[in-house]
Amino acid sequence: MKYKFVKLSNGAQLAYVKNKVSKTTMVNLNFYSGARCDGEIPGLAHFVEHMFFTGTKTMNKDEITKKYFDFISVNAHTSSKEICFSGNVFTKEFGDYLSTVATMINESKFDKNAVDKEIGVVQQEIARYADKYGMKAKYFNDWNLYHTDVAKSYILGDKDSVGSIKSADVKKFVKKYFVANNLFACVSSPMPFSEVKRLVEKNFVSKLKVDNNFEQLPLFYGSIQDDKFLKLKNDDIKKNYVFINFVFDKNYLDIEYKEKIFVMLRMINDFSEGIMKELRIKKSLVYSGGYSSCSNDKNMFLTFDTECDKENVNEVIKTVAEYLDNLRKNGFTQSQLDKTKRKIKYSEHESEPRVREDFYKLYDFKKYNKVLDDKKLKDIRRKITLEEVNQIFRETFDESRVSASIYGNIKKDELMKEKEFKKLFNKK
Numbered sequence: 001m002k003y004k005f006v007k008l009s010n011g012a013q014l015a016y017v018k019n020k021v022s023k024t025t026m027v028n029l030n031f032y033s034g035a036r037c038d039g040e041i042p043g044l045a046h047f048v049e050h051m052f053f054t055g056t057k058t059m060n061k062d063e064i065t066k067k068y069f070d071f072i073s074v075n076a077h078t079s080s081k082e083i084c085f086s087g088n089v090f091t092k093e094f095g096d097y098l099s100t101v102a103t104m105i106n107e108s109k110f111d112k113n114a115v116d117k118e119i120g121v122v123q124q125e126i127a128r129y130a131d132k133y134g135m136k137a138k139y140f141n142d143w144n145l146y147h148t149d150v151a152k153s154y155i156l157g158d159k160d161s162v163g164s165i166k167s168a169d170v171k172k173f174v175k176k177y178f179v180a181n182n183l184f185a186c187v188s189s190p191m192p193f194s195e196v197k198r199l200v201e202k203n204f205v206s207k208l209k210v211d212n213n214f215e216q217l218p219l220f221y222g223s224i225q226d227d228k229f230l231k232l233k234n235d236d237i238k239k240n241y242v243f244i245n246f247v248f249d250k251n252y253l254d255i256e257y258k259e260k261i262f263v264m265l266r267m268i269n270d271f272s273e274g275i276m277k278e279l280r281i282k283k284s285l286v287y288s289g290g291y292s293s294c295s296n297d298k299n300m301f302l303t304f305d306t307e308c309d310k311e312n313v314n315e316v317i318k319t320v321a322e323y324l325d326n327l328r329k330n331g332f333t334q335s336q337l338d339k340t341k342r343k344i345k346y347s348e349h350e351s352e353p354r355v356r357e358d359f360y361k362l363y364d365f366k367k368y369n370k371v372l373d374d375k376k377l378k379d380i381r382r383k384i385t386l387e388e389v390n391q392i393f394r395e396t397f398d399e400s401r402v403s404a405s406i407y408g409n410i411k412k413d414e415l416m417k418e419k420e421f422k423k424l425f426n427k428k
Contacts (some may be wrong), residue, residue, distance in 0.1 A: 004193050011181025012205045016196055017188045024072060025094045025189035025196075029085040029101060029204070032184070033177030035155040036080050043157015046078040047122055047165055048173050054114040056107035061114070064104060071097055078155055083177075091190055098203035105178050106207055110170045119163055126156050180208040242316050243405040244304045246397055259380040261396065264389050267332055267340045275304065275323045283319065285312040310410045317404065317416065321424035324397050331390040344381060 004016045019025065038044045053068065053076075055061045068074060074087035074097070089097045156162075183205065187196050268275065279286045286306040308316050402425045406415065 006197070008180075008197075008201060008205055010205060010208075010210045012183040012185065012200075012208070014197060014200055015184070015186045016193050018193070019188045019190045023091060023190060024088050025091045025187065025191065026088050027086065027094070027097065027188075028184075028186040029098075030082045030184045030186070031084070031178055031182050032081060033083050033173070033182065034079050034081040037173070037177060038157070041157070041165060041169060042161040043122070043126075043155070044161075044165060044169060044173060045083060046155050046157065047118065047162060048170055049076055049078045049083050050118050050122060051110055051114065051170050052076070052104040052108055054118055055109055056103055057109060058107065064108075068100055068104065071100075080155065094189065094191070094196075095199045095203045098199060099207075102204050102207040105174070108174075110167055110174070112167045115165060115167045115170060119165060122156070122162050123159050126159055126162065176211075176214075178208065179211040179214055180205050181210055181212075181214055183208065240310050240313050240406060240410050241307050242305065242313055244317065244320055245403045245405065246303070256380050257392075259377050260384050260388060260392050263337075263340060263344070263381055263384055264392050264396070266344060267336055267389065268327075275320060278323055279306065279316060279319055283315070285316050285319065310414070313406060313410055313414075314416050317421065318424060324425075328394060328397065332386060332393070334386050337384075337386050337389060341381060341384075345378075 004014075006014050006016075008014060033045055033048075035043075035045050053061065053065050056064055059067065071087055071089045071093060074085075074089065076083070076085050078084075085101045087097055185200055185204070187200070189196050191199075276286075286308040304320055306316060404421065
């Protein structure tokens, strides 16, 4: 199967895979303009997504909504990182779908009456989620960014923040983020690549403005530089989010090494003697969390992230440092490795439809510029040795690569000093 990834002339990015088993075309039109772009108004990005369905210069709310949802299976969503228009459409209607979304972006009126009406709709949504999850909706889950079932961001905002949104706020947000050079389009279609590219450029990208001064946010919003201790953001929220990051050059991460990293991270997360038992059960410091991997255009990050109360932030950092130091000294055991391999084998998703699976692989292709061979990856996991896992751990959690990011209502003078932080992790 041939995957293609190109950067179009106006800065938009397009990923494509040939769909040989279906007559439909799957498409994601991603703008990196999610909840982390809210600024001073929590919930603004999600509200903007709603506003695209409230009427254009030529169609009222019912007409534009009907036109969009008359395609086979389409939707839109907001995560921490993006606003995405997604669909599974008849291939002959692909061009019309692109034009429809372009119309919604370019011709929506975003007038005061529409904003005032939609405020009530979103506030009702906030109330529903608050009841559903038994917690404030602004802390509800963000699967798209973290791939873990934990509350990590406040995408919906709250009643007051949404109630403060003005027409000018929406227009300013759309003007800033809905530009061609902030677009990543992902398409799986029976159409040849040349035709997909032509339609994307003609029916969608050419209708978007280009901002030559636009600087896209990284896909990961923790610390980027090794020597940066923290990136402090003071939000009026009750929980604090702690990210302890280990960063290295992404070129260092080949596919085989990636799989070994995956096994090693699973071992850290899975076992009862792991860091979460230490933090959550023994010391009652955190709500949830774990290790994960993430990357931006320059670096690969291995991150421990968790949520906790303000008074526990420093103790969380100390506990993580102590746990890593003990593991560095003692290493993993063979029984732990064998157990992790069994758990990975039984948890792999074999039933996912082929087309959708191939479609999602485009994201991996964008990172690695190659198709990931599932059989090869499984073979790599099967052959990995205890010595390799322990060596990878020591290489990965090197103190010179560590940084931390804290988000929440904790003040800088309430945190441990940078010198103390470095001393905690500077252990062989």
